[in-house]
Amino acid sequence: MDAFLHQVVAGLATGGIYAAVALALVMIYQSTHLVNFAQGEMAMFSTYIAWAMIQEGMPYWIAFVLAVAISLVGGIAIQRFIIRPVSNASVLTVVVVFIGLLAIFNAMAGWFWSHTIKVFPSPFPEKPVFGKLISNHEMGTLGVTLVVLILLYVFFKYTPLGLAMRAAAQNPISSRLVGVRVSWMLALGWGLAAAIGAIAGMMVAPIVYLDPNMMGGILLYGFASALLGGIDNPWGAVLGGFIVGVLENVLGAYVIGTELKLTVALVIIVAVLTVKPSGLFGKVIVTRV
Amino acid sequence: MKIDNRLLALAAIVVACVLPMFLRNFQVFQLTLAMVYAIAILGLTMLTGFNGQISLGHGAFYAIGAYTAAILMDRFGVPYWATLPVAGVVCLVAGFLFGLPALRLEGLYLALATFALGTALPQLLKYKLIEGWTGGVQGIVIIKPDPPFDLPISQDRWLYYFTLFVLLVMFVIGQNILRGRMGRAMVAIRDQPMAAAAMGVDTAMVKSLTFGISALYTGVAGALGAIVIQFVAPDSFNIFLSISFVVGMVIGGVGSIAGAIFGGLFIQFVPNVAEAVSKSAPWAIYGIFLIVFMFIMPGGMAAFFKLIWTKIGGKV
Amino acid sequence: MTALLEVKNLEAAYGQTKVLHGISFSIEVGGITAILGANGAGKTTTLRAVCNMVATKGEIVLGGKRIEGLATEDIVRLGVAHTPDGRGTFVQLSVDENLRLGGYARADKAAMLADIDRMYALFPRLGERRWQQAGTLSGGEQQMLAVSRALMLRPKLLLLDEPSFGLAPLLVREIFRTLRQINKEDKVSMLLVEQNAALALDLADHAYLLETGRVVMSGTAAEIKNDDNVRRSYLGY
DSSP: OHHHHHHHHHHHHHHHHHHHHHHHHHHHHHHHSOOOTTHHHHHHHHHHHHHHHHHTTOOHHHHHHHHHHHHHHHHHHHIIIIIGGGTTSOHHHHHHHHHHHHHHHHHHHHHHHOSSOBOOOOSSOSSOSSTTSOOHHHHHHHHHHHHHHHHHHHHHHHSHHHHHHHHHHHOHHHHHHTTOOHHHHHHHHHHHHHHHHHHHHHHHHHHHOBOTTTTHHHHHHHHHHHHHHOTTOHHHHHHHHHHHHHHHHHHHHHTSOGGGHHHHHHHHHHHHHHHOTTTTTSOOOOOOO | OOOOHHHHHHHHHHHHHHGGGGSOHHHHHHHHHHHHHHHHHHHHHIIIIITOOOOSOTHHHHHHHHHHHHHHHHHHOOOHHHHHHHHHHHHHHHHHHHHHHHTTOOHHHHHHHHHHHHHHHHHHHTOGGGHHHHOGGGOEEOOOOOOGGGOSSOHHHHHHHHHHHHHHHHHHHHHHHHHSHHHHHHHHHHHOHHHHHHTTOOHHHHHHHHHHHHHHHHHHHHHHHHHHHTEEOGGGGSHHHHHHHHHHHHHHOTTOHHHHHHHHHHHHHHHHHHHTTOTTHHHHHHHHHHHHHHHHOTTHHHHHHHHHHHHTTOOO | OOEEEEEEEEEEEETTEEEEEEEEEEEETTOEEEEEOOTTSSHHHHHHHHTTOSEEEEEEEETTEEOTTSOHHHHHHTTEEEEOTTTTOOTTSBHHHHHHHHTTTOSOHHHHHHHHHHHHHHOHHHHHTTTSBGGGSOHHHHHHHHHHHHHTTOOSEEEEEOTTTTOOHHHHHHHHHHHHHHHHHHOOEEEEEESOHHHHHHHOSEEEEEETTEEEEEEEHHHHHHOHHHIIIIIOO
16 A cells, blocks of 8 residues: 555656656747647756756756746747748648757757766755655655746736737737737747756656657657647646546556556557547637638 | 659769768668658558548557567567568567457548557556566566677667668568559548548458558557667657648658658657757647648649659659 | 827728728827728727737827737737727636636736726626636627636727627626726727627727728717617618
8 A cells, every 4th residue: 555655656756757857848839729739858958958957066946946947948049030930831841840849959959068978956955854755856846847837827827928929829819909918928938938847857857867859758748638628728838738647657667667658658649639639628629610 | 864763863862872971870860760750651641641540649650560570570580681571470460450440441531540549558468467478567688789790880880771672672562562553542531531432442351451561561660669769658649640641641651652751751750840949849749730731732742842853843 | 188099091902802991090198089881881990900919001199109029918008908809708717717817918917906896896707717618608708708807907998899699688788888988087098999889889989881891980879879870780770
């Protein structure tokens, strides 16, 4: 029973990371109807930036905040210069551009910091506080994820800028008519998504070790979580993340072994897309002929 | 003086036949691989360029073809040339079966599902339960075939001509399919799916069949690739292989048959040159080219050459 | 009286289809101008053109300043509020959030919040539903919301696209009464597009008649109302 509880709680911790990635994906999807295939590599690159700063002697939390800030600006820049010009092009064009970004970030990480695996520090103390139930880092990850979610909730619900971003995503035309600069809202959405991705990357790196291909599997889980919860529903994405995290751990420990975990993500993705594309909490879109 | 397009193709074939005489074995081997990739890319461009279904996971069909050939040759002693049709059929069925649920997925969602397939595949290939067949992490080693009838040429050169033959056959068949009724149905579905259905095109059947044929082409390429490289292992069939095919398709020109050859040459030789600079250079180049091509040359090299060709008076 | 908005030889097109073939009109400060015409005459396009929501040629001058080519959101920030056809309600957001968005471009946040209460005083029905999701409101209530949202900007010029559309007569009278009140009290100039000519001519002081993208008649509301042709074609008697 203890072991099972441990799997569930650990699953919630990794679920928090999937929830963060899924949230980033949904944020970009909601405002643009695009899936950011490069989200994982962007998060990985942000993590490397943090690592480099820590290597230079910077204290962890300062490097953390700086990496998040750099990612925010970087995300805005990518939207302005690379995504915005092709935002009205065909789906194929947009997908190809995303894949291009994926390749560039992956290559740049390998170029600047080589492909050798690196250790990324955890900011949480080593000595176990919660016994066998959950490691300090897993608990800390859960805490950080919850703090991020709460901050985002407050931002979107109670600040004028958050309101403007929601409006721009839901109804860009009416938003312009109240003076909202819609294209900057989209850019900010990208910035926030990149920042969230950076946090996810820094939380997961101590567990899976830092290398350019670190986020590939996690991105897949992010997709599965977002689809499961409903790709246009942020809270669905978060819930989906936690569900997928627990499912992954429990299935891995008791049913299929740890080697087919990515296939689980694949099955979830295909199953959701074919059986209920709007996910558990998303809106069903009816196409008018 | 107007030059016929077909004369150009004939000239290209003659050059291709004569080329190995001037090259070393290793370079011939590289050209063979470029042709293998060209066939794989042709499969992808049929699906994405002609039928509008985006696949980011075609490496999976390449892998299925490769493993089919490897298992047949290694475990069952099947001769190398006989593995190609089997690999083709296996992938035709696999592609068709994948195409059925994929029918409900449009553009972005299909890209997502195929991306998941491409990412999850290496792990699937390493799965313990099927290790007996697949050789697990280590994969399978195949023996390089000898030229038939004791022909006095090296194995590499024989494989070059064999691959060239397969490529020509498949390209001609492909062109016939694409320029015939099937091809027109594919394009109609890509451009105006509802109008096509309203005009009586069996959309579901055409789309699934296109998936199957596309998988067949890439699967045959995979089988050929396995034979040429003499080796299959799970980690060589990761998401980056699928992305390489997309790069080849974009560079060559989406929906261009001849473009597939440019694409194959590109993804075979650019890494060779770029790797001299840095291990990461090839993928940086791929990424930059993908984005740049989408901005300024969406028709790829095929469109570019067509432009030049018409300017100097050739007939298209 | 000076002109708040002057439009000269305005042409507009959707892609290849030209809808406005060079119309000219003006609105005085504090005035209400109506644009009348049948379906497809180009009335909605005219409003969209003022806000640069459609490709245009010609001159648009607001308060002495040329505004054609400016981004929609920048034109809005110059004091032009637009109640679009279809109302453009943010259906997933609450009534209160819709109003707050209306005041988004304003710098004086405290006064903006006070204005929200003023809207609830003007339209009590909105106040009753302030936390409700805007998409669940009735057509009439959404129209009130649309007008309130536009007024939250404290605009100099209010563009109204068919405010009577699909509404019960009693409700329409209430809304038009409120519009008259706002025009008098806050000196908000209005450009009103309406299919219901009688209603529009009651409220407006000047009117223009559009037919397939051209101005075929213009004058004071009284002149237009008494014209025989207009009475027969547009007023039904």
